[in-house]
Amino acid sequence: MPGKPKFYQTIETVTGEDVTHHTPLGGGCVSEVYRIDLSDGNRLVAKVANESSGPDNDLALEGWMLETLKARSRLPVPTVLHATDTLLLMDYIEGGGEIGEAAQEHAAELLADLHGITAQKFGLERDTLIGGIKQPNPLSESWPEFFRHHRLLYMGRQAMAAGRLPGPVMDRLDRFAARIEEWIGDTGEPALIHGDMWGGNVLARGGRIAGFIDPAIYYADREIELAFSTLFSTFSEAFFRRYREIRPIAPGFFEERRDIYNLYPLLVHVRLFGGGYVHSVERTLSRFGL
Numbered sequence: 001m002p003g004k005p006k007f008y009q010t011i012e013t014v015t016g017e018d019v020t021h022h023t024p025l026g027g028g029c030v031s032e033v034y035r036i037d038l039s040d041g042n043r044l045v046a047k048v049a050n051e052s053s054g055p056d057n058d059l060a061l062e063g064w065m066l067e068t069l070k071a072r073s074r075l076p077v078p079t080v081l082h083a084t085d086t087l088l089l090m091d092y093i094e095g096g097g098e099i100g101e102a103a104q105e106h107a108a109e110l111l112a113d114l115h116g117i118t119a120q121k122f123g124l125e126r127d128t129l130i131g132g133i134k135q136p137n138p139l140s141e142s143w144p145e146f147f148r149h150h151r152l153l154y155m156g157r158q159a160m161a162a163g164r165l166p167g168p169v170m171d172r173l174d175r176f177a178a179r180i181e182e183w184i185g186d187t188g189e190p191a192l193i194h195g196d197m198w199g200g201n202v203l204a205r206g207g208r209i210a211g212f213i214d215p216a217i218y219y220a221d222r223e224i225e226l227a228f229s230t231l232f233s234t235f236s237e238a239f240f241r242r243y244r245e246i247r248p249i250a251p252g253f254f255e256e257r258r259d260i261y262n263l264y265p266l267l268v269h270v271r272l273f274g275g276g277y278v279h280s281v282e283r284t285l286s287r288f289g290l
Contacts, residue, residue, distance in 0.1 A: 033048075059085060119190045133155075227260075
């Protein structure tokens with residue numbers, strides 16, 4: 001077929017079916033994302049590396065993260081059919097529903113179950129990605145040390161190197177990170193987290209969660225996942241009411257630690273987009289006297 005995209009051939013080889021149509025989907029800032037219609041009536045999702053894909057972006061690694069969640073947890077995620085550096089092929093999960101109260105309660109049950117999967121150390125056996133950016137995961141026995149060096153300072157320096165975080169703000173972040181134990185002490189067992197808990201990665205349908213996509217997994221203090229879920233108003237009181245029925249949330253989370261943990265996804269957004277996210281980082285640092 002004249003003009004047939006190159007990725008059609010791989011999909012047809014993997015599935016044994018003809019591709020009849022592809023439809024662009026949202027969420028393709030570091031890759032092109034398509035719904036694939038096959039000749040047998042089934043649908044898949046294909047992520048295809050594009051020219052804006054950075055050197056860290058690795059669709060094979062994204063596939064590995066999904067497969068790891070599938071193997072280690074009961075979290076609903078797409079089944080991976082094919083994963084290379086340039087093409088990720090997986091099940092299509094029908095979403096499009098509102099993340100209303102019932103869906104939030106279901107999400108709380110699913111994430112509380114995920115957070116029950118623990119490890120001996122924070123981090124992971126390999127580095128992962130968040131938003132197409134490398135996310136280092138060296139194994140560590142200390143959560144404050146891990147969060148300081150491999151989340152706050154690492155991503156701050158990445159954002160500064162990209163010309164999006166001013167040097168004086170990085171200096172303030174350095175001083176804040178040096179004092180992190182004042183607000184974050186020892187935590188419970190390292191818990192497996194999805195790692196990128198904003199609404200675009202949560203697929204709901206019929207008052208239930210149909211699936212979670214685009215993970216950024218590692219073993220962490222589970223509170224960093226809970227914090228991220230509030231940054232862009234993914235979840236609200238219905239979620240936390242149900243989550244607390246399953247797993248307690250220690251005092252001080254909503255008052256202090258939520259904002260501290262959300263510095264990390266804010267720094268990710270500074271690295272990716274700059275702009276107003278820098279001011280959000282500055283406001284948090286100012287709140288804590290930096």
